[in-house]
Amino acid sequence: MGGVISSARDSLNAGTDEAAKMARENLKQMEETAKLINHGFHLEIVDKLKNPNETRGWQVVGGRQDRESEFIGIATSKTPASDITAGVQNLIKGLFDVNKSDGSAEGNERAKQFQDSVIHIAQGAFNVFLGNSAAGSSTLRKFLIVPHGLAFYRVDIGMYKYTLESTGFVTYYESITIVYASRAILDVTDLHPGELLAYAADINGDDEQKIEQWVTHFKKLYRLMKELRNEAAVDTPVFPNRGLPLPPTPFEDTE
Incomplete structure (x- = not known):
């Protein structure tokens, strides 16, 4: 525009x-x-x-x-x-x-x-x-x-x-x-936990309960999007890089 x-x-x-x-x-x-x-x-x-x-x-x-x-x-x-x-x-x-x-x-x-x-x-x-x-x-x-x-x-x-x-x-x-x-x-x-927390506070203010609800909701939807993308990759072999696993969900325990 x-x-x-x-x-x-x-x-x-x-x-x-x-x-x-x-x-x-x-x-x-x-x-x-x-x-x-x-x-x-x-x-x-x-x-x-x-x-x-x-x-x-x-x-x-x-x-x-x-x-x-x-x-x-x-x-x-x-x-x-x-x-x-x-x-x-x-x-x-x-x-x-x-x-x-x-x-x-x-x-x-x-x-x-x-x-x-x-x-x-x-x-x-x-x-x-x-x-x-x-x-x-x-x-x-x-x-x-x-x-x-x-x-x-x-x-x-x-x-x-x-x-x-x-x-x-x-x-x-x-x-x-x-x-x-x-x-x-x-x-x-690529964000560090402190950065994610700061941005979550920017969005939700300093209400700890709202921040926790936002984090829970974010994790749930992020996982859902990862699953959707990986399922789509199986059906679209013309994109060879799409079959690769995605990075872990933010806030997620990777151990």
């Missing part, structure tokens, strides 16, 4: 003088450059997730992402306008739209609170990054571990901002903002 957004396009299209024509052509070039930078973030993160040595020990299931979102904004100001900041926030929400679907008012409120909490985690970096009005380019890379429900997500974010210094044919626009975000499912078999 995402795409190129330019708050200058309407005024440029209305212009007929040489300056407007030149600005339109330059805007097109800027958009193409922005797309290349955004694609570079995509390739970088996809390659990183494939390589356990590059994930800092936070490996993801299958070495692949399950969702991505992107935002490109070319704006008429050096500091972020409302459409830029709203676009960045919606980009992060877009990674977790799938969690909205139980239909109840309570479920929708939980989903909203979760999305807001994810935005809050990244908001500090966004605010500092987007608020930079100094001329030149700046790049920021960030990853977050986000526990929710019965899953743990790894969110990788690449951000690039270029603030123009010159005037003339760039009178119509002064900054370019690019944000690429990727979501992947964290491989919980």
